[in-house]
C-alpha cells in the first residue's frame with residue numbers, strides 16, 4: 001500500500017486536486033481510498049464517496065486534524081489494509097502531515113496556491129519544507145510573471161521538492177502528479193510496513209493552548225508538550 005498525504009492551507013485546492021487525481025488513479029484499476037481529516041464539515045468526504053471511493057473521516061480522538069493524523073496513522077493504515085487498498089490518500093488542512101524526518105514511506109504532497117502572497121511559502125512550515133512534491137494551484141488567475149515569482153519563493157522554501165503546476169478547475173497537471181504517485185514505492189517496501197511518527201506540536205494550528213504528547217524532535221523520546229499560542 002502507498003500512503004500519499006495531501007496537505008495544504010485551507011482553500012489551497014486540495015479537494016479540487018484530488019477530484020482530478022482520483023479518476024486518473026482509478027483508471028489504473030488499483031483500489032484507492034481517502035482519509036479526510038476535517039472535524040468541521042462533511043462536504044469533501046461526500047464528494048469523494050460520490051466518486052465511488054471508500055472514505056474514512058478522522059478516525060478517533062480529539063478534534064485536531066493533525067493530531068488525528070499523527071496519533072492514528074497506524075489505524076489509517078490498518079483501515080487501508082482491511083479495505084485492500086493500493087493507494088491511501090489523506091487530505092488535511094493541518095500543518096503537520098509530515099513534520100518529522102522519522103516518518104518514512106509517505107509521499108508528502110503540499111498544495112499551495114498562487115494567491116496566498118509571496119511571504120506564505122516561507123511561513124507554511126514543515127508541511128511545505130518537507131514535502132516531496134509541491135503542487136501550486138490557481139495559476140490561471142495570475143500573470144505569468146506572478147506564477148514565476150511565486151514558484152521561485154516555493155523553491156527557496158523547499159529546494160528539493162518537485163514543483164508541479166495544477167489547474168484545480170480543469171485538472172491540467174493532475175496526470176503528472178498521478179505518474180509520480182504511480183512511480184513511488186510502497187510503504188511496506190520502505191520501512192517494513194511500519195511507520196514512526198512525531199509531531200512538533202507547536203507547529204499545529206488547531207490545538208493552540210493544549211498539552212499533548214509528542215515526540216521530541218531531536219531525541220525521539222515521547223514527552224508532554226505545552227502548545228503555546
Ligand SMILES: Nc1nc2c(ncn2[C@@H]2O[C@H](COP(=O)(O)OP(=O)(O)OP(=O)(O)O)[C@@H](O)[C@H]2O)c(=O)[nH]1
Nearest residue numbers: 010011012013014015016093137138166167168169
Ligand atoms: N481558478 C481556480 N480555482 C481553483 C483552483 N483550484 C481550486 N480552486 C477553487 O478554490 C476553492 C477552494 O478549493 P478546494 O479544493 O475546496 O480547497 P481545499 O484546499 O480542499 O479547501 P479546504 O478543504 O477547505 O481546506 C474552490 O472554489 C475551487 O474551485 C485553480 O487552480 N484555479
